[in-house]
Amino acid sequence: MLKNRIIPCLDVKNGRVVKGINFVDLQDAGDPVEQAKIYSDGGADEICFLDITASNENRDTIYDVVEKTSKKCFVPLTVGGGVRSVDDINKLLNCGADKVSINTAAVQNSEVVVESSKKFGSQCIVVAIDAKKNADKWEIFTHGGRNNTGIDAIEFAFKMESSGAGELLVTSMDRDGTQVGYDIELMSKISSKVNIPVIASGGVGNLDHLVDGIKLGNASAVLAASIFHYGKHSVREAKEYLDSKGIPVRI
């Protein structure tokens, strides 16, 4: 039986972890490689890096991080943030990323998804959808949540599946950082609209939220940042909790 996945996400800026694990015994708390290794040793099913480097001159730092991490972590590594072109994807894959997540570029030009999934295979193309509720629908935001495109998120999800995306990483902008739980309605609407796996993101504050994301939101995988980073819960605890709720996980 296929297991539901738990994916810790690390924000990386200028090659350093911004939000990270608050363990005192870490030699270098800002080292993404060391943190990724802790997660993978702790049973993380995948690792996700979100590159939030703002300035262009530091953008190349992520390649070095990916290269070093992929030599130490033998679970899938997804990298997103600032991915603009097929060439960017190629570079990240060559450095050892297993999947690349595309956000703004996919909204601006879906050909990037078509072309990259043909070239590298759908299995490594994740489309990240940042959506915010407006009246009775959800709208797509780009540029790290700054620009509202007015595009309907559910229609867009379907379009991305047709364009060749292998997975969708769906983040609720309303919930992100709030710790009140995923936007279950958004997750389940997208999940029932598409036939590719949906990764739920944005808003996890406790372990029950992970359960809800899977049971009610029908997500194949759940992504979380802060509940793991600040030592509130370990990946292992999360898995044991999900297991106790009857959700199939890899333990």
Place this chain on the structure above:
Amino acid sequence: MNVTIVDYNSGNISSVINSFNEVAKNKVNIKVTSDLNKIKSSDKVVLPGQGSFKSCIDALNNINGLADTLNEFATNNKKPLLGICVGLQMFADIGYEEIETKGFGWISGKVSKIDNQNGKFKLPHIGWNEIDIKKDSKIFKGIDNKSHMYFVHSYEFIPEDKNVISATTDYSSNIVCSVEKENIFGTQFHPEKSDKIGLKIIDNFINL
């Protein structure tokens, strides 16, 4: 000993290279090449494969003499070969992804799309699934039945001779996820991404 990972532009093989280097340490020489002479002189060959069946076969055929060299390696010289993901699927006679495409025919059978039971199962089959070991394969030494492996695929290999099946996994039906026929080994899952247990499989192959 020399182990060659065949680099034929079949997509992203960095993870395969990293995992083999991790396991090999300095005991085994890992080469990454499409050079025919280097492949011929290798002790073992790893055939990765990502993307579609057709794109992988096309990429192989784009390198003059590569398919013949691999044929000779696997069927005449009978040296150990490990196919991973589409690398395994290419053992078949024929694949139906995109368009009907001929495979190596080392293990009779076909590669067709997983029956997702009218959308009941999402495709690709992505994530960790348990393997059900069907026979004592040399690459499963020290691997417990029901171990978790990492999968990413939408197509499955259906061999004619069920005796070659070394493991299956349950996703809409019992999907063949590992085969062994004499010197030819294949995994549908990605040992290079399957944590320590995956590295153990790689270690077993290297130590054959």
